[in-house]
Amino acid sequence: MDHRDDTTLRVLSTSDLAGIDIGLSDVLDTVEQAYRTLAAGRSDNPRKLTVKPTDGHSVSYAMLGRDGVREVVAVKTSYKHGLHESRDRQHYYTTLTLYDDVTGLPVAMMDCGRIGSLRTPAVSALLARECASPDARTALVIGTGTQGRLALPFLLTALPKLERLLLAGTHPDGIAAVRARLTRYFPGREPELVTDLRRAAGEADLIVATAGGHTAAAVEADWLRPGALGILVGHGLAPSTLHRADRVIATSEAQMRVTGTDLADADGALPAVDAELPAVLSGAAPGRTAPGQRIFAYNSGLVVTDIALGHRFAQLAAAQGLGTEVALWR
Template identity: 85%
Template sequence: MTSQDTVTPHDGTLRVLSTGDLAGIDITLTDVLDTVEQAYRTLAAGQSDNPRKLTVKPADGHSVSYAMLGRDGVRNVVAIKTSYKHGLRESRERQHYYTTLSLYDDVTGLPVAMMDCGRIGSLRTPAVTALLARECASPDARTALVIGTGTQGRLALPFLLTALPRLERLMFSGTHPDGIAAVRDQLARHFPDREPELVTDLDRAAQDADIIVATAGGHTPAAVEADRLRPGALAVLVGHGLAPSTLHRADRVIATSEAQMQVTGTDMADADGRLPAVDVELPAVLAGTATARTSPTERIFAYNSGLVVTDIALGHRFAQLAAEQGLGTEVALWR
């Protein structure tokens, strides 16, 4: 199945997929994991392009914008993702966040779709975390802790269990009632026989965890220090919730992209404004050309910054499913 056969409107119109259109598409966690992993493998093979993202942030720090361009060499799709968040100093309820993905077929030269990228990101990010955990966690890992109950925290446990079914104890930390309920609901939806444990003593929970995933927002007071990590622990940073010491005192540092980490990971820099070197990147690990963990007892810090090639692959997958189901609105934008 080629992209242009099932996705691209041949009359040159653009399929616009709204938040509601994408919410109605059913996709399994395994499908998401496979799609994201394929995107990384394709990048590692040199078949895709993922340039460094562009960032714009005003001096007073009230907003931040990103622009990301990429090309998937297997799907033959070029895409541009934009991300804009306003009100960074405000509470979560008062912030505004918009992210879009525009896809173009690089065989026909025609537009494929433009979509709200919110659901793409809410699936892609925990999927990447799960791949990091699968590759970097200790072979004996049985306990996972998720810090934060926002968009990225709510699917973290279901994806971790999909990638690591051997996990036994599932903990999470959060303070927002709606977020806490959402974490429970998402796990029950995908794994109805599993019950997550809400923890209030974060330091104690961190000491018990083999895998820690920090997804909290910027206002969180949570900041797990390196001395709370047990031997062999894996700490994955997605948002906030880990102190810089977990990075600087790690035995090994893994990143989805060292270049992206240098752009978006500045809050983890030391007193001199420096970040440690990355030992290996995830695409190379998934491609089998590099090893993530070299010892069962080493403490690993993993930085999940997301790469646009994964958004492209997953967005294209959603565009395929939407076309099959007749979802979206076709707009004659260039007429």
């Protein structure tokens, strides 16, 4: 990429990033490489810092990391305000700032919204590829918000043998958006809208729960068929699916213990994690160890994946001349 000097910073807005065309396979490969690099000990991903006021009206995060293949250092910040309000009344801002650790020069600062909307379903798809039953044919997605809208296209990219695509959602606009995204990437495929969540969960080989915090949907452990995989992104899986799972996989056990406290039992405890996704992808640990295992997978973001995908977008943006050069340090 073209680095002009050490006083300017390329700023990539939401609209800049929206105009960049990137394939789902490209996203999957980029995210997987970030995990493999971390597993090899070549990247750094310290625990995130969290600030939340006592009344819980907002939450903010700061995450620092380094990608050892791309040789990029980055800081991601995230701030959400109005957690007690409906989604349309909340304020949410997230940014990613990248620095080239070879030249020492800034790469770009960007809105991280699209990065997260792609990275998270890509991680779910990698979890599904590694942990779902080999004969999985039916997938259920719970939720039609930002994380639910690309869940099915990514699942089909990673697991092309999926036959039935089930969708549990209540918001007409969200349902329409899920259908539109699926048609864009897989013309002719149509999700089945389900109204009986218990029945749908019992028919699904894998479930991706992406619903918001106000959802009433909560799949219980005894609804699941033998060999089922449940992936928790937001809400939609009851704590029993974790505590009664035969095997537990997490992108990061440390992060699950920080952000998954709503899954704790009456004593405030969470089960041990059997394996983390970076180790599974690198071959150091298996995803599934028996056909009939009911597996719970916890999908929490690691900043190294944001760094890798953000750097990929920065490359594509620079090639297209997108962004605004700001003399930030002049």
